[in-house]
Amino acid sequence: MPTSDNRRISDLGTLKAIAHPLRMRLYRALFVARTATASQLADQVDEAVSLVSYHLRKLADHGLIEEAETRSADGRERWWQPSSYGFSIHDEDLRDAPELAAASAAFGRTVHEQRALMHHRFLDERHTWPEEWRSASVSSEWLPRLTAAELAALGEELDAVVQKYDQRARAAEAAGDTEGRENVAVHLHGFPYRG
Template sequence: MDEPTDPQDLRIHSLDARSLRGLAHPLRMELLRALRRDGPATASQLAAKLGESSGATSYHLRRLAAHGFVEDAPEHGKGRERWWKAVHEGVRFDDALLKDRDPEVRGAADLFLHEVANNHTSEIATWLGTRGDWSEAWRRASDTSDWTLRLTPELAEELVHTMHELLESYRAKEPGGGAPDAERVRVHTHVFPVHTD
């Protein structure tokens, strides 16, 4: 008898060397983020939104599909329009990819992580530039804190797992479609060591 599948495993795609090479491209990562954030779209719609040519977005969407990140969304299409949707809500990165024997995989891993960091910076900058457009309640509910702790690698790993468990627990609290003040929120976590000298 098969083990029941954890619902989170269906939402999160674990990157391996092959799928990482298919994703680690700035435009592909941007396309996937747009589909996750805004829902299904055509290559032309994504091109207009991202300031790219529809030929480029179409090509990179097909590459994402070949690696299992996006798929057709025929329920949205009319006529010859090809609509795309994200397959998963997110990806899980394995640090072992940074130590892979293949230099192409290591390079893709490095590019992927730098693109994630660039996206986080862009999202925070956008929030700071548009926070005045949001209600006072949302301005009070936002946070851009940073903390410095003295931890061992084991304690840092425990902290990461605890934060992830806490964040995951809030999925069960997500209000339904009828909550007028509910918005999608982005939560970034970064845990890394720094030298003090």
């Protein structure tokens, strides 16, 4: 059973494991599916089952995912689930550790590229979605002048709002309310910049 906590990654091995582009795609697909087999995930990421199985075992070796209760009648398929409600990487864990900082930067670039591809796909396919989804989609940019403490507080508040909606949706789905629900990506970046 996955914990409701957000796992904090602070070791190089785990950070390198999740920074791998295919592993990040698999983790994201598994997080959305809640539980899945290697063959189900292989279909989603369009890769060979053997390759997906290998990368799932690597994620499990680092405690990012775990075996789930089997849903197969014959029990031959291995089911997986995330081991926690997401994960986080904190700057203070990277200080005085150049190898961790480099791995974190590689992870950040991988995630950014995958998020951009998801958004590009939506933009390309936008016309195929019903009007209610096209109208509901959000794309905004704000450029406030904040202190570091204000930016941190803003991030915490926004995170709490998204988690509230996600937990509400998960509870509704568990109760059988699946009508009209779609996977939704909410990407947020908040960072200082000059010029």
